[in-house]
Amino acid sequence: MPSPDQILRLAVVGHTNTGKTSLLRTLTRDASFGKVDDNPGTTRHVEGARLLADGVVLVELYDTPGMEDGIALLDYLDVLAPPSERLDGPERIRRFLQSPESKRRYEQEARVLQKLLDCDAGLYVVDVRDPVLGKHKDELSILASCGHPLLPILNFTSSPGQRLAAWREALSRLGLHAMVEFDTIAPALDGEAQLYDKLALLMDQHAPLLQTLKHDVAEQRALRHDDALRLIAELLIDAAAWRMASESEQSALDAATTTLRRKLRARENACIQALLKRYNFSNRDFPAHELPLEGERWGMDLFHPQALKDVGIHVGKGMAAGAMAGATLDAFTAGLSLGTATLLGAAAGGLWQGADKLGKRMLGRLKGYQEISVDDAVLRLLAVRQLALVHALEQRGHAAQTPIELASEDKTMQAWQRGSLPDELQEARSQPQWSTLSEDYQASARRNEIAQILAAKLG
Numbered sequence: 001m002p003s004p005d006q007i008l009r010l011a012v013v014g015h016t017n018t019g020k021t022s023l024l025r026t027l028t029r030d031a032s033f034g035k036v037d038d039n040p041g042t043t044r045h046v047e048g049a050r051l052l053a054d055g056v057v058l059v060e061l062y063d064t065p066g067m068e069d070g071i072a073l074l075d076y077l078d079v080l081a082p083p084s085e086r087l088d089g090p091e092r093i094r095r096f097l098q099s100p101e102s103k104r105r106y107e108q109e110a111r112v113l114q115k116l117l118d119c120d121a122g123l124y125v126v127d128v129r130d131p132v133l134g135k136h137k138d139e140l141s142i143l144a145s146c147g148h149p150l151l152p153i154l155n156f157t158s159s160p161g162q163r164l165a166a167w168r169e170a171l172s173r174l175g176l177h178a179m180v181e182f183d184t185i186a187p188a189l190d191g192e193a194q195l196y197d198k199l200a201l202l203m204d205q206h207a208p209l210l211q212t213l214k215h216d217v218a219e220q221r222a223l224r225h226d227d228a229l230r231l232i233a234e235l236l237i238d239a240a241a242w243r244m245a246s247e248s249e250q251s252a253l254d255a256a257t258t259t260l261r262r263k264l265r266a267r268e269n270a271c272i273q274a275l276l277k278r279y280n281f282s283n284r285d286f287p288a289h290e291l292p293l294e295g296e297r298w299g300m301d302l303f304h305p306q307a308l309k310d311v312g313i314h315v316g317k318g319m320a321a322g323a324m325a326g327a328t329l330d331a332f333t334a335g336l337s338l339g340t341a342t343l344l345g346a347a348a349g350g351l352w353q354g355a356d357k358l359g360k361r362m363l364g365r366l367k368g369y370q371e372i373s374v375d376d377a378v379l380r381l382l383a384v385r386q387l388a389l390v391h392a393l394e395q396r397g398h399a400a401q402t403p404i405e406l407a408s409e410d411k412t413m414q415a416w417q418r419g420s421l422p423d424e425l426q427e428a429r430s431q432p433q434w435s436t437l438s439e440d441y442q443a444s445a446r447r448n449e450i451a452q453i454l455a456a457k458l459g
């Protein structure tokens with residue numbers, strides 16, 4: 001475990017309202033960190049957070065209040081410590097921190113400068129939509145006086161109206177040549193890696209620690225991805241394997257279909273919750289799925305033809321809206337891929353090993369039963385929707401405020417929109433006991449193996 005002096009301490013600084021608190025949220029994957037708001041002056045005090053790898057604290061990050069009036073502060077510093085005195089940067093800042101104005105007019109700025117002095121380096125957050133003004137230059141020159149490396153973080157790079165080139169030039173003129181584009185709402189997949197690499201260039205004594213952090217971030221990302229695909233594979237197996245027996249009268253079939261839909265919606269919801277949790281997001285990030293029954297968001301309902309069309313799945317006649325939409329009716333075979341006649345004959349002769357589970361009374365009435373299972377189109381919808389969700393979660397920074405919108409034009413999703421369903425799902429179809437939705441659910445090595453293969457195919 002590194003001793004406290006081996007922990008890298010970073011102050012997140014910058015003009016007010018540039019996304020400093022947002023950066024902390026995204027780097028810590030914690031959407032509840034601090035307070036984020038459209039108005040300037042939101043953060044009033046320094047607040048810390050930690051970055052860990054393997055349970056070991058590597059970095060302490062400090063959120064600070066925004067700088068507001070760099071021009072006036074620089075003038076004040078020139079009065080307090082005139083150039084003729086030849087004080088160096090940190091000496092000038094220390095003199096300011098002992099001055100009465102540091103407790104009054106410049107209280108916010110004093111908190112920032114004190115924190116930056118205490119830290120090893122600063123991350124200077126820039127809103128690249130802002131024009132480069134004198135106040136920015138003055139505040140940068142004050143921050144640079146603290147004598148620590150400053151890495152500019154160019155934020156809002158995915159927003160329209162940016163002045164990236166102007167900022168790059170202005171920063172270089174102030175001697176800041178290393179900088180990194182990092183949009184806190186939609187960071188590039190390798191955004192953190194770039195940030196830690198650039199930082200390592202500025203402070204080579206901390207390079208090994210930053211390497212460790214960078215590798216851990218990549219490893220965690222890969223683990224999350226694998227876990228997510230496994231969650232989806234489990235959902236698909238549960239859905240594909242599931243078979244419900246129903247008497248053949250229409251009213252019984254309708255009732256069974258209603259049950260099938262209700263339970264499958266709940267099962268999809270459980271998968272969505274698990275995915276959100278795995279990526280450290282919450283229902284607030286994806287409210288669209290919360291109204292899966294009738295109502296204005298019918299487009300999200302698993303069994304509504306519109307939901308299929310929305311994600312590019314061809315809707316056959318069977319999926320026309322109606323009482324049985326989304327369910328497939330079969331002669332009763334308990335999922336075995338035997339001809340019905342063979343099965344019924346075997347069952348009547350007591351040879352079929354599933355007979356015990358069904359009970360003697362039922363056996364006599366086998367012919368009067370039908371099986372309901374989940375339609376292929378619904379399996380496709382389940383797959384496409386979860387894949388689209390994972391895609392969105394992987395692109396999303398924890399600073400994001402607007403709800404997730406699913407898009408379904410990814411390559412992996414295309415295979416699920418058209419093409420044949422994977423063999424693994426066909427196999428699951430004939431194994432009703434593989435569905436955790438079934439009362440007869442049984443864990444098995446083969447199911448586990450199939451889930452693994454399916455997860456790999458989803459990737």
Ligand SMILES: Nc1nc2c(ncn2[C@@H]2O[C@H](COP(=O)(O)OP(=O)(O)OP(=O)(O)O)[C@@H](O)[C@H]2O)c(=O)[nH]1
Pocket residue numbers: 015016017018019020021022023035036037038039040041042043044064065066067155156157159183184185186399401
């Ligand atoms: N579109 C977009 N919005 C962002 C981005 N970063 C921050 N915001 C928004 O900008 C506003 C300010 O973000 P904060 O994180 O509160 O900024 P801050 O620098 O901590 O602000 P103060 O504490 O007031 O100095 C919020 O409404 C954020 O949601 C970004 O990369 N893209």
Ligand SMILES: [Mg+2]
Pocket residue numbers: 020021022035036042043063064065066
């Ligand atoms: Mg803030």
